[in-house]
Amino acid sequence: MTKGRVTVIDIAQAAGVSKSTVSLVLQGSPLVNEATRSKVNSAMRELGYVYNRGAANLRQASAKSKIIGVVVNDLTNSFFAELAVGVDMVVQSAGFVQFLSNTSESIDRQREVIASMREHGISGLIVSPARATEAVDFKPLVAAGIPVVVVVRSLPGAKVSSIVSDNEGGTSAAVEHLASLGHTRIAFLGGFTDTAVFEERLAGYIDGLNRAGLGFDEELVISSAPSRAGGVDAIGRAIAMGNRPTAAVCFNDAVAFGVCDGLRARHMEPGRDFAVVGFDDVIEAQTAVPALTTVSVDPQSMGRRAAQLLLKQINAGRAEAENVTTAVRLVVRESCGAAQKKIGRKMA
Structure with missing residues (x-):
């Protein structure tokens, strides 16, 4: 050579x-x-x-491309696949293509893929930050004038645009709904405690308990990976309690699906023996058995809005930070047992 x-x-x-x-x-x-x-x-x-x-x-100067970088923290969660579809709907019609990468919650991997995307001359970046991401990690992008839109997880102090859902309002509404069905022992299951989303959804959970006149019991907050496997683990720990809960608000739909798996493994039926509420309303939520009651975020819509905001900044030639909080709504289906006249209390 x-x-x-x-x-x-x-x-x-x-x-x-x-x-x-x-x-x-x-x-x-x-x-x-x-x-x-x-x-x-x-x-x-x-x-x-x-x-x-x-x-x-x-x-680099000549490569101001028609490429949009999209970096997500967990592509195994269908929420992010749907978000990417929403992004693609908008950027494709504008003549751009998306360069999609998954970090699997690795901050080092995130740095590497963003560096690689910059080499390819991306015009802008949409990112759901990996755990432990700090505002300083985006300082080089801001300094270079590359527009950045953070989605799902906020990043205070980063001086970049963000689009997040009303996490507090969503979990608060979910708890109040379960309380209206007669539940008094309502758990909050799943999620990493060191993320802003967890803090916001937990705050909403506590607010919902207060609104329903129920006391907060720290034992009923069980953190785990925000995945299906994490849901199985969390419900296992919840059912092992002496004074076990009869219902749960889950960190996301992936956790909720895992909770349903874990219940069935113990010969308990979601919606009959234990009420389950998710968060996100991914496509599978409607077709699951039982259909999942969940807080609807509409990930495709979030992806579209993120792409529109990014293209607005690209076309303006400047990256002025905007912060958007999208509305959510509780979609009541079968997994919460709303159709049951009595709360199932059969425990295996």
Whole structure:
């Protein structure tokens, strides 16, 4: 291999890191730790790589592409697939394409994919931040004038636009509905405690209890991964309580589906023996058995609004931060037992 043909991929392989990490080193990014930076620089010296910064800058300047970056924290959750569909509806009609990536809640992966997207000259970014994301992580994008819209999870202090749902209002309405059916032991199941969404939905849960004249019992708040498996785990712990709950508001629909799985594994029927309410109203909620009572966010609509806001900033040539909170509504179906004249209390 001649020196003139050494590529970023060659350096990445020699240093044992990703291509995006090499790019961050070349850009002088502070996101790379010194040990990794030293390893990459050593590989470049050994391979004889010379970074043509002038050519790279020219590439970036000319590459204001028709590409929109979309980064989500959990693509296994169908909420984010529906959100991406909503984004695509808008950007496609505007002549853009979306570059979609999943971080699986990894902050390092998030940094890498955003760096890679910047290399491809994205015109803007829509992102549902991974756990532990801080406002400073978006400072380079803001400084570069790249419009950013944060969705689902707010990021105070980031000076970027955001679109989130009325999390407090949603869980409050869900608790009040369950209380109106006669439930007094209502659990809040699922979600990571270190996210703003969890804090907001928990606050709504507590507000709903207060409105219904019910006391708050910390034991009834059971955190877990915001996934189907997390729901199975959470309901297992709830049912093991001495004074077990008879109903639950779940962090999201994925958790709610897991709760229903966990109930059936214990020969309990959702909606008859235990009331379940989700949050999001993904497509499967309506066709599930029993159909899931849930707080409707309309993820496709959220995706469309995020894309519209981003395109507005791209077309204006400036990234002025706007914060939008979308309305939600409780959709009552079968899983909460609203059709039952009595609250099922058969416990396996």
